[in-house]
Amino acid sequence: MKQSLEQGKPSIKTLLEILLVSTKLGLTSFGGPTAHLGYFHEEYIRRRKWLDEKSYAELVALCQFLPGPASSQVGMGIGIMRGGFLGGIASFIGFTMPSVIALILFAIFVQGFDVGDAGWIHGLKLVAVAVVAHAILGMAGNLVPDLKRKTIAIFALAAVLLWQTVYTQVSVIMLAAIIGFFVYKQQDDKETNSLEFPISRKVGFVCLTFFFALLISLPLLREVTSSKFIAIFDSFYRSGSLVFGGGHVVLPLLEREFVPTFISDASFLAGYGATQAVPGPLFTFAAYIGAVMDGWVGGLVATIAIFLPAFLLVYGTLPFWNRLRRNGKMKSALMGVNAAVVGILIAAFYDPIFTSAIVLPIDFIGAIILYSMLSYWKLAPWIVVVTGIFLGLII
Template identity: 75%
Template sequence: MVGKEKKMSRFQALFEILAISTRLGFTSFGGPVAHLGYFHEEYIRRRKWMDEKSYADLVALCQFLPGPASSQVGIGIGVMRAGVLGGIVSFLGFTIPSVVALIAFALILQGFDIGDAGWIHGLKIVAVAVVAHAIMGMATKLAPDLKRKAIALLALVVTLIWQTAYTQIGVILIAALIGYLIYKNQNSEDSNKIKFPVSRKFGIICLTLFFGLLIVLPILREVTTLDWIAMFDSFYRSGSLVFGGGHVVLPLLEREFVPTGWLSEEAFLAGYGAAQAVPGPLFTFAAYLGAVMNGWAGGLLATLAIFLPAFLLILGTLPFWDQLRRNPKVKAALMGVNAAVVGILIAAFYQPIWTSSILAPRDFAFAAVLFSMLVYWKLPPWIIVVTGAAGGALLSFL
């Protein structure tokens, strides 16, 4: 009887993760920073699946790792809620809506110009409101004193002035050093212990598989003539070597497939426009590319290949993360890192979210309305998304 109840509770946890992540997959527009805002609102504020510091630590870890940071955060939350299967379910719910939409674009609407649609602009304004709300909450918790506010300001300034793929990594490392020097002798309460239902042995297997595939796939590509191996290798390598978010993967994918004749420049750019229009992670652009090259099966293969490194890395590092974050010296460094994450998020809030969304006074006014709906009236995020899309369509006629 107890076993049956345990199975039921596990099934209920998985179903809950699937339901919430799928809703987020349909409504999370605005890119990786906005996704972190949606996660923060849904998982931390509303459901309290993690405390603020643990969530910030997870975000900091995923900023260190190559791959899609927001997807890795979603996987990590799922893992902590219901084990490896929870991470898989969380990923599927968040990713499948955009994968299906982009494969459909590739097969049916290829080349259709949707980049200037009013409702798309409305969804960008939604991202402004969501990210602003997330930053306010995280800044209060993670940069409460002047020293950490200074670290956040330094991260903000450096990230905006030097916009390269590796700037974020450098900022985080410097912030870790500053945090260690400032807070290494400070006594603080022990962090809440996070239980990761993943063994260290499993983590080592995942990390070994990650590096093994990175070495073996190019060799297999050279000794075989199978197109699907070549495709898998290109997408896997692109997903493994990207720091800085989904937009950074686009030039890598372009170099992999356009000059080699897999698809035309026009088809690539059409897919880029479609990828901006759908919710969820920008890495699902791979689904469009795979579908253009090899139909719906190619789309699924490309999706698996580009996200597999993110899975292996987060599952490989999570089992060791709690022990590290509870070490007094590491805790001091993390205090600096978490403050820097606030600055990095503010920088990303300005560029590209604000600069691509707030183009006129009416956009700012609409963003203020959406922000008030979210923060003061406490309406669910999906209502904000629907209102944003409808309002954006109306604004396009003014």
């Protein structure tokens, strides 16, 4: 694969090309992370041939390996391989900013209305039950297939429900990694072709150090300073750091962190419905929450906080990917982490999503109908959202 980097630095023309192409995708990519990967393949691989098929598959594998918004991370990786360090930033801005702007504007608009008792808000609660249940069941089939990992998930679920502090999620994840490291003994993979990334190992090490430093220090600073800004930044950063499986599964983590302390349940779900209706990454839901709390500045800060872990992890792991993908011990730890994440998400799905939405038998029936539309009838998410709003008005 021929890189577009000349003498170590990308040209302005290359960076503008990356920005324009990624912006086009940010305006047209509906359907969630799996659909985004299909759009990327069509645009970047088949049409423009920026990567070959094997390199793209390797990059997708890396981003599935990492926590965070997988499709956004793949976009960053393609930008890095095309235009170096700045190419990744250009790709991120283009793919993310359209939906960030749309959701900030929606947040400013919706604050002028009383949405607390609206029937359509109840419908969005039912949509949330269906969408998150669908995401968790899909993850569970892949990430907790055996008894050992099911056990890890159950203990993680119990810990999060019974010990609700800012340290719980990080502690559970770390403990699960240790358990996975000792319980699962993976053989190293056979040698495969190496990929070359225009990021030095020194830069990668700095990014990984910064990632873990923030993950550990932000909860401590939150307790010591009692600063609202640090508390909000910590909540978004932690949510972005601990999500595997795409944007849908960040919903329960964000709801646990911000409802009702910083944002009402009704406003939260109004934004969630809007997020389903716009293109681009679902993590931009954070922009809506931030804007509801503190205007457009809050929206931008929230966006930076929730995507920062993805940045640090992609830039941090690319230089080491050839070694990591053949490391059986790393894979063993990750198996434990993935199982714990499923447990954490089930706990957050139960409280507050399920408990706030399913009050009467008719609510449960509505949620089942919406889940069936997603899982069995394979309808587009925006159709499910519209149906949910209609059901909420009827109920």
